[in-house]
Amino acid sequence: MMIESVKGFLKSEFGTNLDKATEQEVYYALSKTVMSQIADQWRKTKEAQSTQKQAVYLSAEFLMGRALGNNLMNLKLYKDIEAELSELKFSLNALEEREEDAGLGNGGLGRLAACFLDSAATLDLPLNGYGIRYDYGIFKQYFKDGFQKETADHWLKNGDPWSIRRENEAQIVRFSDGDIKAVPYDTPIVGYDTSTVNTLRLWKAEPLEPFDFELFNDQEYDEAVEKKNRAEDISRVLYPNDSEEKGKILRLKQQYFFVSASLQELVAKFKKTHGKHFDKFPEVYAVQLNDTHPVVAIPELMRILIDEENLSFKRAWEISRKTFAYTNHTILQEALEKWWVGFYKELLPRIYELIEKIDKQFVAELKHAGYEKAQIEAMRIIKDNMIHMAYLAIYGTHATNGVAALHTEILKDQELKEWYALYPQRFQNKTNGITQRRWLKLANRELSDMITELLGNSNWAKELSDLRKLEDYKSDEAVLNRFLAIKKAKKIELAEYIKEVEGIEIDPNSIFDIQIKRLHEYKRQLLNAFQILNLYFDLKENPKLDIVPRTFIFGAKAAPGYFRAKGIIKFINEIARKVNNDPDVNAKLKVVFVSNYRVSYAEKLFPAADLSEQISTAGKEASGTGNMKFMLNGTPTIGTLDGANVEIVEEAGLENNYIFGLKVEEIEAIKESYDPVAVLESNPRLKQIVETLIDGTFDDGGTGMFKDLYDALLEGATWHTADNYFVLQDFDSYVAAQKQVDADYRDRLAWAQKCWMNICGAGKFSSDRTIKEYANDIWHINRIDV
């Protein structure tokens, strides 16, 4: 039946038929077929939600990945379509591979937004996402001579079957240098095994007029389209920074652009149902600010209420505060967003005026509460000509949450201590989660089918805490052997894919030791690299050394302007070149840096992992979600007590994971007197390893990258003290933990049991749990039966 529809779209969209169509065309026609199948449910969901309180997720990033497989799965059509297509000699898998990832995010923060949308739709909760429809998502990465190179991600080049342009719902966003049209593109968010279809609405920036006709007639073509180009620049490209803010005026434009368009829409819709009873606004909309990127929403809603609806400042303030809530994603100082007041004054003068008024009101409140001048200066929103977005966010919302228990505790007793003292009731924890639909059911069908079989009538795809019941099998040899066979199968699949796209052969019998995440110093890919060199030198000294063969797999993009992160990529690629070409070691060691790590690649990597690398400096990783994806696929963690790792080992058992390194308090205790040079001098092997950065062992092509890495460890560089991330300090305990992994991996059943216990403990890390907490504790929304 669906095939008939596919044929129809092949004909109308491409003038072709199933015999002649390319895979790309069949992918597109099948996607259109899914869109037409869900159209009625989508409309009904919208109608049902219009009479109830709704939550809105404002986010500059949504890292959605591919849609086809996920939607077919959520509609429970996957297996049928796969079978029907295969009779026609098409592989559904191959069609899925034709889809470009929607890479409209950098990493964890954007992927979290995507998991949240999936969970809310599955739970029939009225949550809709609002963001930016970037023409170009996160850059594509490839390596040339081991260096990262970037190219534009033209993800829309073959069209986008998953979105609908809603011209008639366009908004106008006003900047001091001209008005911009914001046109919404809606993508359906299909809930799993339910009829709810929520919406991701992404705004595209366009000029009010397509081009200047008079200039065109005068043959001044460049000038005729100049305005168009300047307008479209706003939604042209995603900023590829992760964990580091760049105060660029175009980024400010992006932020205000999508926030203003979204809020104008909400206020207009509100007026249709509630007239001018704006005090009811927070009872109709709960708006979550995903990090500080959309925090300009606070003064923008006030502007609309004050300037366009004639409310008083005080009333507008109360309405805003009750409407918004803020999620903090980082404690890295360099990532805390601040804006120079000059940019705001120039581009958004009225918004700046309102922020000044908010700041004045805050200062008055603190004075009234008896705060000292110095305390007030430390906390105020506008300080040294900079606007502190996190402070505006805490003051201007009713809830501030961290994203893992440890992270929230650090916010409360260190980073935001004064704020916690002022507003203790506003602080909450919401430990992150991931959707088990994409990250287990879709990515690892073999393991999913096994779990389904063992759990009998459990609907674990909707109730992940059911995984706990698998503990009954933790000593069942047949079950554990079956698990190992599945792991092996996924490793073989990954090896085949890596052979195809990277041209490198890896051995599925070796330990797949995987670190995949954005490249950042605090995530310490360099520590991993040093440990590999340690093994390399061990093997060079003693080629007969008995170690279990290992394949170290990395995947990571570095922000294009982050020189040191790019140096770490080059360093790992140089290690790979040396290790992989040295016959003394390459039967036991292999290193692969996969290119262009992204959601669709991640779906192949997590199920195939034997070891999950979560080795950030304690206190630096707010939560992590990659750690949860590994765990769910039966992979023990080697990691520090950081972010959600703490809760992961609580759930899965310390004995089933490999925890090492300094804890947050220990780092606090030693950091003032930390002497990395002394650490190095007392450890000849570590010294040998670190010296490879400067002794000519590796060639950085004259870029100075390796010397920079060396200096960062031993002399301090830029704003850092030396070895700011305690790589040298944690080296020994990391090596010891890795030795334990090598020892434990040999007992296959005991190892399988560790893997299994990680699956059993993964229930807490479903984003369904997280979303229920947001819905109950912050948004106060209820499920709606469509």
Ligand SMILES: *Cc1c(COP(=O)(O)O)cnc(C)c1O
């Ligand atoms: C899950 C995910 C991340 C986040 O990984 P962390 O290890 O939590 O930093 C980043 N990128 C992609 C593509 C992901 O799927």
